[in-house]
Amino acid sequence: MWQLAAMVLEFSTWSRNNQWVQLQVSMEPGYKFQWVGRRDGHQIPQRLHAAFRTFGWKWPGKRITVLTQPPADLHAGSDAALSVAVLVGSRQWPIRVQEVYSLYGSVDLFGKILPVPGDVLPESWPASSRFHLVPMEWKRHFSGNNAVVGVGTLQDIQNFLHHGMRRDQGASVQKKEIIWPDLRLSEDLQWFFLVVAAGAHPCFLMGPPGTGKTQMARLWWKLLDVTCEGGQFLEPMPPRSAHVPIGSWLERTEGGCLFLDEVGEWPLKALEALRKPLEEAQCSTLYIAASNPCPCGFQGHASRPCTCPPGRIQAYQRRFSGPFLDRFQLYAYVQADPSDESVVWSEVRHRLKRARAMQSKRGLGLNGQLPADSLGKALLVQEAAWTDLRLWQQRTGMGERSVHAVLRVARTMADLEESVGVQPRHIRLAAHWHWSNQGLISKSDLWGPAHSWSTLGAPRSPRPQSSQP
Structure with missing residues (x-):
């Protein structure tokens, strides 16, 4: 006979009785959650799963058993410790916990770490714990204690445990080298990846499952966070109705990265x-x-055949209206090929650093986030490049928003090549990566002809005007 060994993780947490106790979490194959001695344990997986989904994680299909030593009456303040144990134990966080940490805080449905109303601040800390992770509201009371780490979300906890990064001081302790994954992309996609990362350009990715779309989005945010110290990564659950809490999503990213996955399954009005x-x-x-x-x-998968009729494929891809796609400056079809070369991260970071330096020197911000009124100050476009751009606009019927998108992307390409001016080849490649070259135009007019485009008639963008550089 053989038996699978269970993984047991242990953290210190603050109890309802105002004392530190050890929270032990065992994980093994199975599909059951049991908290020994706690009556409300049945609702914890559903609540924490909703919080995990905010960041792209999930409650795992494991047999999870929780025990406290000594036995204590725990409440929502133990959410942070349990969440870390579950995410580390299920290997969703690639972290090896080699020390004992103290964690306190309730986790809301958005993944925020909050104190439990009425809880008393601890007067001492467990001697076995090197660091004590508490909500930001509590950190203010321990500003002189560097071992007390203030966290605002589950993502903050992961950043500290994995990279030693902490938001409460704007600096890091025990800074660790970031481990970059083995990302294999074609030569064209590697250049696309670099352009998006350098200019922080909004982009639309299409491709079969498992080709690396989510990984690319996370790596873009990771590169943005490393170079600009920017915000959170948020991957919300797809909506089931026309109501989309987009304002709340954007607020929670704090200037980071919002990843909208499976948009082909979203309701059209959403x-x-x-x-x-x-x-x-x-x-x-x-x-x-x-x-x-x-x-x-x-469709387009290297080994698995598509079972959809051609008409259904076309209808699925044309769910995206022109005005919706116009919010994205770049489009790419992502495929996985074992023969693709791995991304050389040292080279990527070096080129990003040089391109970001050129953007910083102009003092206008990242190219993908330039306001329209600042765009002209950042551009040095050759006359031949302007001619190519206006010919493309006339041929496709695109409006000025699309022209601005092409110019932003072309400016980033020029920065990556350390070119002072935007050249025709930059314009042509930026136009090639525009969504209008992919045949993705919706036939749906949900809001009436005044607010949407249709392939049944001429495009409703303004006619191009003659322009001098």
């Missing part, structure tokens, strides 16, 4: 409701959308 908020958020937040290419998801 997609259209994103248009205005995304346009307003462009100057402060990197937002990325991703979708499968068809209902079954495997």
Whole structure:
């Protein structure tokens, strides 16, 4: 006979009786959650799963048993300790916990760490714990104690445990080297990846499941966070109705990255409701959308055949209206090929540093987030490049928003090549990556002809005007 060994993790947490106790969490194969001695334990997995989904994690399918030593009456203040144990034990956090940490705080449905009303501040800390992670509201009372770490969300806890990064001081302790994954992309996609990262350009990704769309989004945020110290990564649950709490999502990213996954499955009115908020958020937040290419998801897959009829594939891809796609400056079809070369992270970081330095020297911000009135100050466009851009606009019928998107992307390409001016090849490649070259135009007019586009008639963007550089 053989038996699978259980993983047991242990953390200190603050109890209802105002004392530190050890929270022991055992994880093994199975599908049951049991908190020994706690009557309200049955609702904890559902509550924490909702909080995990905010950041792209989930409650695992494991047999999880929780015990406190000594036995104590715990409340929601133990949420933080339990969440860390579950995420580390299920390997969703690639962290090896080699020390004992003290964690306190309740976790709301958005993943925020909050104190429990009425709880008394501890007068001492467990001697076995090197660091004590508490809500930001409590950190103010222990500002002189460097071992007390203030956290605002579950993402803050992961950043501290994994990278030694802490938000309460704007600096890091025990700074660890960031481990970059083995990302394999084609030569074109590697250049696309670099352009998005350098300019923080909103982009739309389409491709079969498992091709790396989510990984690319997380890495863009990671590169943005490392170079600009910016915000949180948020991957909200897809909505089931036309109501989309986009304002709350953008606020919770704090200028980080908003990843909208599986938008092909969203209700049409929910997609259209994103248009205005995304346009307003462009100057402060990197937002990325991703979708499968068809209902079954495997159109264009290297090994799995697609089972969708051609008409259904076309209808699925044309759910996205022109005004919705116009909120994204770049589009790419993502495929996985084992023969693709791995991304060389040292080279990526070096080129990003040089490109960001050129943008910083202009003092206008990142290219993808430039306001329209600042765009002209950042551009040095050759006359031949302007001619190519206006010919493209005339041929496609795109409006000025699309022209601005192409110019922003072209400016980033020039920065990556350390070119002072935008050249014709930059314009042509930026136009090639624009969504209008992919055949993705909706036939739906949910809000009437005054507010949407249709492939049944001529595009409703303004006619291009002659312009001099």
